[in-house]
Amino acid sequence: xxxxxxxxxxxxxxxxxxxxxxxxxxxxxxxxxxxxxxxxxxxxxxxxxxxxxxxxxxxxxxxxxxxxxxxxxxxxxxxxxxxxxxxxxxxxxxxxxxxxxxxxxxxxxxxxxxxxxxxxxxxxxxxxxxxxxxxxxxxxxxxxxxxxxxxxxxxxxxxxxxxxxxxxxxxxxxxxxxxxxxxxxxxxxxxxxxxxxxxxxxxxxxxxxxxxxxxxxxxxxxxxxxxxxxxxxxxxxxxxxxxxxxxxxxxxxxxxxxxxxxxxxxxxxxxxxxxxxxxxxxxxxxxxxxxxxxxxxxxxxxxxxxxxxxxxxxxxxxxxxxxxxxxxxxxxxxxxxxxxxxxxxxxxxxxxxxxxxxxxxxxxxxxxxxxxxxxxxxxxxxxxxxxxxxxxxxxxxxxxxxxxxxxxxxxxxxx
Numbered sequence: 001x002x003x004x005x006x007x008x009x010x011x012x013x014x015x016x017x018x019x020x021x022x023x024x025x026x027x028x029x030x031x032x033x034x035x036x037x038x039x040x041x042x043x044x045x046x047x048x049x050x051x052x053x054x055x056x057x058x059x060x061x062x063x064x065x066x067x068x069x070x071x072x073x074x075x076x077x078x079x080x081x082x083x084x085x086x087x088x089x090x091x092x093x094x095x096x097x098x099x100x101x102x103x104x105x106x107x108x109x110x111x112x113x114x115x116x117x118x119x120x121x122x123x124x125x126x127x128x129x130x131x132x133x134x135x136x137x138x139x140x141x142x143x144x145x146x147x148x149x150x151x152x153x154x155x156x157x158x159x160x161x162x163x164x165x166x167x168x169x170x171x172x173x174x175x176x177x178x179x180x181x182x183x184x185x186x187x188x189x190x191x192x193x194x195x196x197x198x199x200x201x202x203x204x205x206x207x208x209x210x211x212x213x214x215x216x217x218x219x220x221x222x223x224x225x226x227x228x229x230x231x232x233x234x235x236x237x238x239x240x241x242x243x244x245x246x247x248x249x250x251x252x253x254x255x256x257x258x259x260x261x262x263x264x265x266x267x268x269x270x271x272x273x274x275x276x277x278x279x280x281x282x283x284x285x286x287x288x289x290x291x292x293x294x295x296x297x298x299x300x301x302x303x304x305x306x307x308x309x310x311x312x313x314x315x316x317x318x319x320x321x322x323x324x325x326x327x328x329x330x331x332x333x334x335x336x337x338x339x340x341x342x343x344x345x346x347x348x349x350x351x352x353x354x355x356x357x358x359x360x361x362x363x364x365x366x367x368x369x370x371x372x373x374x375x376x377x378x379x380x381x382x383x384x385x386x387x388x389x390x391x392x393x394x395x396x397x398x399x400x401x402x403x404x405x406x407x408x409x410x411x412x413x414x415x
Contacts, residue, residue: 018052019062023104030104034331047088047097065111070098100331120162121154131201141268149194165207170215177217185219192216229361230368235352236261242351249328251315253344255307256325260345260359262304264366264384267341267359273324278308298383 015021027048031041051070054077060069074091081089088094105111125147132138132146153176157168177183177192196216199209231239240261243254259265259273269287277286278300287296308324319326323335345359367384371377 015049015052018049018056019060020048020052020055020101023101023108023110024048026108027101027104030100031330034100034333036330040330043088043093044097044100047094048101050083050087050094051098051101053083062105062110065105066102070095070102073098119160121151121158121160124154124163125151128198128201131204132197139268145190146194146197149191150198153195153198165202165209165212168212170212173212173215174217188217188219192218229356229358229364231361231365233369236365236369238352239348242348245351247347249315249344251307251311252325252328253347255304255311256341256344257348257362258304258307260341260362261366262301263298264363266363267338270325270341271323271336271338274322275324276322277324278305280305 015024020027024045028041028045031044036044051073054073055065055069074094078089078091078094081087083089088097102111128150129143129147132143138146154163156176157172158164173195177188177195179187183191196213199213199216203209203213240254240257243250243257247253256270259270260267263285265287272288273285277288279285283300283302283305285298285300287298312324315328316324316326317328317332319333321333321335325336325340326332327334327336342359345362346357349356363384370379370383
């Protein structure tokens, strides 16, 4: 348990004799570059001073400072902290301030290295991720999911020991995929697919894994058997109208949602849009580095273009970042993350009084709307950038009007 710390001085005085003192000015410059408000800069400085005083009491060196040391500070000292004002005790503030501190220290080549990065499992996962990215061209989200699952599998069998697949039996593979208490068919497919992907990687490296691959449980799955959820035209209009009311960053939220509804973009594709991707003269938008690892050129609807232009002119902060959609709070000069897109859409759902939680249904709705207007399936696949028509064919099942027109009477019925 950490010893009690009593702080009565001002933040700069707390830092004067600490190991962080040489980096205070650089930390302040880092916050100013990120355009943090002066009040936030002071709060963060108080957080760093609190951490520095604790480091001194714990007799820690610069080489020990890292994620683990921050976690120890938050978990051991913070719950019993009796330090006096103006020390900050908010876990959220401390975590945010110390995350920026770690960035400054890493830029100076200072701080603790993650010990887990030197383990056999970490090195194996790095090789596996590189293969998925460079050879198979898998999307970032897919690689992260499969890396997490394979990491759990390898840690359960090898911990920090060298990886030798010959030590893994078929029973162990089945038990991991199925789980101790049973899993749903969907979860079994995801976990089994990740393990199968890893075993293919090892097979390409020369390992004999055919017996392990054959033992992966296969959950029943009838491709394209389910109906996708879609929004009607009236619901789409209601959702778009929900952005008319004023709220922070409403132009950004509206423009992002139009990209989802009008172009059928994925959230990650909205985040990755850059200023140079839009050709205003030709009315087109380029999508580069998408899930399919290819470049696509789509027409830019006037409503979508108008929404983006209004955001760029009236709400987007001054920034050197070339991303179209950027952060509206410090640190500035950074693009948004996927969560910002999702939260904008879910907030729109709530304003409409809906309980929906999925963002991908907007992409489904694009396909359904095109199908209802008679667009050929090949053109729908091109708009959604599907490699296979089978992937787009699922949307044909939601066109109930056309399906009813070709339906045959049930044998024995009177009509």
